[in-house]
Amino acid sequence: MVDKSGNLAVATGSGLGGWFRGASPRDRQLVFDPNETEVEYYQYSIENERFFPDGDVTKGSDARHNNVPDDFPGVPPLISVSPKKNAQVDAIQKPGVAGKFIPREIRETPAHIARWRGWSEVLFAGAYGEMLKKTEFFMNNIIKRGEVLPHWKIDSSDQVTGRYSFGQQAYPPIAKLLIQNPKDFGGSSGAPINTSDMLKISPCWYPVHALGYNFLQSNAITAIIITKRIRGIVIGYQKCGFKCSEVILVTHSMGGLLARALMHPRYGNMLNDKSVKILGIYHNVMPTLGAASAYKRMRFGFKEKSGPINTLEAQILGIDGEHATAILANAPAPLEMLPSMAYGQEWIKVVDATDKLLWSWPRGKDSALESIYLQPENAWWRMTNPSWVNPANIPSKKGGGINNVMRRLKDASELLKEIEQIFHPNTYASYCASKEFLSYGEITFKVTEGLEIKNSSDPEKIIPSPNKWQLLTDDAKGNLTVQAGTRVLKLKLQPPNSTGDETVPSDRSAKHIPGEKFSHGAKSENGYEHQNSYSHPHVLASMLYSIVQIAKKAEWK
Numbered sequence: 360m361v362d363k364s365g366n367l368a369v370a371t372g373s374g375l376g377g378w379f380r381g382a383s384p385r386d387r388q389l390v391f392d393p394n395e396t397e398v399e400y401y402q403y404s405i406e407n408e409r410f411f412p413d414g415d416v417t418k419g420s421d422a423r424h425n426n427v428p429d430d431f432p433g434v435p436p437l438i439s440v441s442p443k444k445n446a447q448v449d450a451i452q453k454p455g456v457a458g459k460f461i462p463r464e465i466r467e468t469p470a471h472i473a474r475w476r477g478w479s480e481v482l483f484a485g486a487y488g489e490m491l492k493k494t495e496f497f498m499n500n501i502i503k504r505g506e507v508l509p510h511w512k513i514d515s516s517d518q519v520t521g522r523y524s525f526g527q528q529a530y531p532p533i534a535k536l537l538i539q540n541p542k543d544f545g546g547s548s549g550a551p552i553n554t555s556d557m558l559k560i561s562p563c564w565y566p567v568h569a570l571g572y573n574f575l576q577s578n579a580i581t582a583i584i585i586t587k588r589i590r591g592i593v594i595g596y597q598k599c600g601f602k603c604s605e606v607i608l609v610t611h612s613m614g615g616l617l618a619r620a621l622m623h624p625r626y627g628n629m630l631n632d633k634s635v636k637i638l639g640i641y642h643n644v645m646p647t648l649g650a651a652s653a654y655k656r657m658r659f660g661f662k663e664k665s666g667p668i669n670t671l672e673a674q675i676l677g678i679d680g681e682h683a684t685a686i687l688a689n690a691p692a693p694l695e696m697l698p699s700m701a702y703g704q705e706w707i708k709v710v711d712a713t714d715k716l717l718w719s720w721p722r723g724k725d726s727a728l729e730s731i732y733l734q735p736e737n738a739w740w741r742m743t744n745p746s747w748v749n750p751a752n753i754p755s756k757k758g759g760g761i762n763n764v765m766r767r768l769k770d771a772s773e774l775l776k777e778i779e780q781i782f783h784p785n786t787y788a789s790y791c792a793s794k795e796f797l798s799y800g801e802i803t804f805k806v807t808e809g810l811e812i813k814n815s816s817d818p819e820k821i822i823p824s825p826n827k828w829q830l831l832t833d834d835a836k837g838n839l840t841v842q843a844g845t846r847v848l849k850l851k852l853q854p855p856n857s858t859g860d861e862t863v864p865s866d867r868s869a870k871h872i873p874g875e876k877f878s879h880g881a882k883s884e885n886g887y888e889h890q891n892s893y894s895h896p897h898v899l900a901s902m903l904y905s906i907v908q909i910a911k912k913a914e915w916k
Contacts, residue, residue: 380674384685385750387677391686393575394758399423400571401474410467421470424479427488433469434495437566438476440466480571487611490893490902491567493530494609497537497903498565507557510534536900544900545789545877545885552907560910564601568592572617577691579774582620586627593635607909608640608783609902611893612862613696615645615788619778630783639785639909641902644860644892648868649698649775651706651799652855654731654742657687659837659852663861680835684747688764691771699775700726702867707731707740709804709825709850717806718825728772733765739830739841739850740804743768747835785912786874787905789898791887792858792865793880800857800864804839809848822846862889875908877901 382390401424404414411417421429433439473479473491481487500508510529541549570588572581589606596603610618618640621627629637646653658680662673670678677683687693698706705719706727720740721730734741745761753759810822821844828841828848837852857864858880870876879897880886887895893902 380671382682383750384682384747387682388685388689388749388751388753391575391690392753392758393573393690393692396573396575398480398571398573401477401479403471403475410471412467412471417471421474424474426483427470427473427479429468429470431468431470431473433472434492434499437499437564438469438472438495440468476567477569477571481569486891486894487569490609490899491569493533493899494903494906495565495567496529497533498567498906501557501561507554507561511537511552511557512554513538532896533899533903536896537903541877541901541904544897544904545879546901546904547876547878549875549904549908552904556907556911559915560907560913562915563913565607565906565910566596572614574613574692575686575690577770577774578613578617578620578695579626579770581617581692582623582626585617586621586629589621589629590632590635604634605636605638605913607638607906609906610640610642610645612644612889613646613692615640615642615647616695616775616778618642618783619781620774622783623778623781625777637783638912639787639905640783641905641909642786642788642872643898643902644790644863644869644889645788645872646696646863646868647871648702648779650696650863650868651698651702651802652862653687653693653696654698654707655799655802655852656683657693658684658742658744659835662836663855680744680833681747684744685750688743688748688767689753689758691767694767694771695774697732697768697771697775698727698867699772699779701775701779701871702727706800706867707802707804709740709806711806711810714805720826726772728768732768732772737829739828739833739839740825741830744833744835782873785909786872787876787901787908788872788874789877789879789892789901790863790865790869790872791860791880791889791892792870792878793860793883793886794858795883795886796859796861796880796888797855798857798859798861798864799855800859800867803853803856804850805853807849807851809843809846860887860889860892875905 379387379390402420403417404411406414412421478488478491481491483491497510501511502508511534536544537552540546540551570585572585593603593606608618622630622637624631629635656677660673660679660681660683661676662670662678677686704721704723704725707720709717709719711717721727731740732742736745743761743764748761748764749759751759755763823844825843828843831840831842831847833839839850841848841850855861857866859865859869860880863869865878865880870878877897879895879901885895885897887898892898
């Protein structure tokens with residue numbers, strides 16, 4: 360993303376390291392101001408009604424989108440410069456002269472095509488890039504000369520593995536999974552992919568586009584923007600003479616909430632679109648009902664594991680509550696990942712030294728919005744510290760200050776309520792339910808000091824209920840002191856204890872999706888961390904399986 364003056368805010372090529380590791384809360388708020396940032400789309404020059412790679416606009420855009428490197432080899436057949444195209448006549452300069460290659464300066468490269476497809480709008484060097492390349496490969500290499508290619512079918516002559524020689528195919532770990540029963544890679548039901556399936560869906564291309572979006576801006580606003588972009592892509596193919604009116608959406612994390620918003624009548628309204636039909640959606644690690652980690656990270660920062668790499672990541676994202684709040688409290692989209700009403704009750708708890716429950720929030724019919732998010736500064740369980748929300752002193756009329764934070768929290772709660780029941784009728788999803796990657800399904804504070812009763816006649820043995828304790832100190836890292844009557848108690852945030860992917864808890868949130876689901880992580884080797892989920896073969900296999908099932912629903916004639 361760039362700020363609207365043209366300066367780089369987030370470089371998709373270099374990640375979020377470097378300078379940002381030591382950035383102050385003030386600098387973080389200024390750099391990640393959702394009102395001053397926008398997605399940097401790939402732009403290019405046109406000459407003689409053709410893409411012109413040597414134009415100034417193209418070269419400038421290439422320099423900013425070099426996370427897809429200039430020497431990117433491509434993914435044949437669509438993201439490549441084919442031998443046939445290389446040998447075409449240079450009709451622009453010398454009509455009628457045969458046998459010449461199109462000069463490089465007027466020809467697109469695989470990097471240009473990938474950038475135009477939006478691949479440089481995401482963190483291409485990591486799991487997203489691998490997912491894009493593998494999806495492009497598998498979905499556009501289905502048949503050759505009328506025969507289904509080896510990576511999509513079983514070799515009946517191999518009685519041992521049923522698998523073609525690994526030397527004959529790309530990505531053998533994924534190909535090996537794809538021929539198996541979906542239950543072998545986390546599915547709850549369904550039949551294995553067969554040759555008939557692949558022949559049915561093979562008479563078309565599946566160009567894979569990435570749609571980067573402003574992850575600070577509300578998903579309600581972004582849904583409108585992404586809807587327009589999807590329609591624009593479809594119209595672009597139609598203008599080039601392709602029959603194109605159906606799309607398949609693949610999401611990751613908060614992108615799932617965005618996809619649900621773009622189907623809502625108030626936002627994208629794409630379920631009722633007459634010109635573009637969403638055939639189906641595959642979600643991965645979606646915070647379906649929210650995630651308690653959003654509360655934890657805003658209040659106490661992103662440090663959740665020991666070790667130098669984990670510390671470095673936390674320093675980049677927000678080492679403590681003060682550094683994290685400067686961004687998260689001022690950005691609508693992260694607030695839309697907080698637990699919604701449907702997340703359930705009693706997900707913030709306080710226990711004594713023996714783990715006996717003393718109190719919990721929300722209770723009864725209370726909402727998290729009223730009982731947690733909007734609580735005043737001295738309510739010790741509250742999420743937002745007013746002193747941390749506006750270190751850059753941004754004026755109220757431009758979105759700064761605690762009153763605007765409270766408004767954003769109310770808006771986030773309203774959006775989550777609106778999309779609570781919004782799912783595509785042809786939904787597939789995967790999530791991680793691993794004990795190796797525990798998540799904050801609940802936030803638990805333990806009283807570590809101050810509750811001890813010296814003797815039965817001690818007048819201080821009567822302690823007010825925890826909802827009446829007053830906050831005294833908060834170190835922004837999970838350690839609190841509170842006033843409980845005449846006593847001062849010390850509280851400590853406990854580690855996560857819910858199965859998940861280190862961000863989204865499976866039981867409280869991720870699994871609450873209608874449709875066909877793939878649950879991963881029951882075996883330690885099949886679990887994965889939230890951000891890198893698309894690097895895991897089981898996720899990629901479940902995604903490709905789902906795309907095939909969705910594609911079968913198209914109007915094949």
